[in-house]
Amino acid sequence: MKLLRTDVICGKCNNPITQNKALVGASFYERDGQPYCKDCFEAQFAARCAGCSKAILEKAVIALDVKWHKDCFKCQKCKEPISGNTFAVQDNQPLCTECAGI
Numbered sequence: 160m161k162l163l164r165t166d167v168i169c170g171k172c173n174n175p176i177t178q179n180k181a182l183v184g185a186s187f188y189e190r191d192g193q194p195y196c197k198d199c200f201e202a203q204f205a206a207r208c209a210g211c212s213k214a215i216l217e218k219a220v221i222a223l224d225v226k227w228h229k230d231c232f233k234c235q236k237c238k239e240p241i242s243g244n245t246f247a248v249q250d251n252q253p254l255c256t257e258c259a260g261i
């Protein structure tokens with residue numbers, strides 16, 4: 160039996176990004192027609208979360224002029240995710256209106 164695979168070369172680190180076609184889902188990213196491995200793509204293009212400093216690959220929350228993972232944008236006091244548009248700020252960290260006493 161023959162394995163079906165293609166080798167895609169990452170445009171940044173030049174390492175082959177091996178794709179096994181028998182598996183579902185490709186593990187490389189493309190930008191301007193150039194393939195990148197996950198690590199390079201994250202390092203190069205992805206925004207960093209202000210909460211956990213990791214790359215944001217899904218929809219980001221923009222607040223306090225920085226980007227956050229949806230799950231990282233939470234109250235610094237009660238650690239509950241902040242939903243809705245109202246929140247308070249303390250030391251550049253979000254606080255829910257309840258903890259802020261608004």
Ligand SMILES: [Zn+2]
Nearest residue numbers: 169172196199
């Ligand atoms: Zn790479």
Ligand SMILES: [Zn+2]
Nearest residue numbers: 208211228231
């Ligand atoms: Zn985060």
Ligand SMILES: [Zn+2]
Nearest residue numbers: 234237255258
């Ligand atoms: Zn809170």
